[in-house]
Amino acid sequence: MVRIAVIGDHKLASTGIAALLGREDGLQPSGPFELEDWTSALALGTPDILLLVSRRRGPISQQLFAEMRRAAPGVRIVFLSLVDDDDALLSALQAGVEGAIDISADAAFLLRCLHEVSRGEIVISQPVARRLVGEYSALANGNSTANRRHVLTPREIGILRLIAEGESNKAIARQLSISEHTVRAHARSIMRKLEVANRVQAAAVALRTGLAAS
Numbered sequence: 001m002v003r004i005a006v007i008g009d010h011k012l013a014s015t016g017i018a019a020l021l022g023r024e025d026g027l028q029p030s031g032p033f034e035l036e037d038w039t040s041a042l043a044l045g046t047p048d049i050l051l052l053v054s055r056r057r058g059p060i061s062q063q064l065f066a067e068m069r070r071a072a073p074g075v076r077i078v079f080l081s082l083v084d085d086d087d088a089l090l091s092a093l094q095a096g097v098e099g100a101i102d103i104s105a106d107a108a109f110l111l112r113c114l115h116e117v118s119r120g121e122i123v124i125s126q127p128v129a130r131r132l133v134g135e136y137s138a139l140a141n142g143n144s145t146a147n148r149r150h151v152l153t154p155r156e157i158g159i160l161r162l163i164a165e166g167e168s169n170k171a172i173a174r175q176l177s178i179s180e181h182t183v184r185a186h187a188r189s190i191m192r193k194l195e196v197a198n199r200v201q202a203a204a205v206a207l208r209t210g211l212a213a214s
Contacts, residue, residue: 002118005041006031008053010082017053017080017110024111039071046072048118052092055082065095076117080110089128093200100124116168122199126166129203151193157211159186163199164206 004021006029008014014032021029033041035054041047050068054060065077078099079092093100098117101110105125113123152160162172169183176183187199196202205211 001028002026002049002114003045003047004029004049004051004114005033005047006051006053007033007035007038007041009035010053010055013055013082014053017051020107020110021051021114027111027114038068042072046075049076049078049098049114051078051080051114053080053082054088056088057083057085060088060091060095062091062095065092065097078113078117078123080105093124093128098122100128102127116170119170121168121170123168124166124200124203129164129166129200129207152190152211156186156190156193159183160190160202160206160211163187163190164203164211166203 004027006014006018006021008017011032018029018032021027030044030047031041032053035052038050041050050072052060060079068075068077076098078101079089079097080101081088081092082103084103089100089102099113099122101113101123102125104127105113109125113125116123158176159172162175167175169180169187172183173180187202191198191202194202194205196205
């Protein structure tokens with residue numbers, strides 16, 4: 001059972017999300033808790049996931065995420081933005097959250113995200129991945145699409161395209177009929193060859209340079 005504490009600054013949305021999670025097999029929600037009093041979420045024991053639901057615009061305090069990590073070591077954080085705001089999403093990703101979901105996501109995607117994050121995946125919705133292109137556009141400077149295609153194997157290019165679409169390792173493994181271990185190995189190779197630090201930056205390079213195109 002995956003324990004999820006719902007924390008937010010929009011009571012109606014947080015209440016509805018907590019109710020949704022309560023109907024999903026394998027998820028055990030608590031809350032909702034007010035964002036300003038988020039430590040109350042830890043009173044019943046450390047959850048597996050902190051789901052932060054926010055309608056705030058602008059960057060979310062990275063200190064807040066750091067405090068959550070310190071108070072609950074090992075906790076995984078999923079950020080759900082209720083507004084269409086790039087800064088809030090980018091700030092959360094820079095703080096190292098395991099899930100970043102924008103306002104366009106539906107209930108099915110949210111549930112899938114929570115299950116996959118609980119298994120150690122990092123999940124971002126596709127619109128979020130596309131917004132990151134500008135943030136990491138410098139990574140593509142001085143390197144042509146042709147050169148990048150030459151560096152990557154056909155299999156790696158295929159996996160990179162799926163990463164850019166926001167697919168998890170499990171989903172990629174299922175689509176390509178390979179193991180998750182193999183997908184992770186390819187992902188590490190892709191990041192090394194593209195000289196990026198994580199999947200988010202790899203997706204940005206793919207979208208920026210055209211590697212994500214069919």
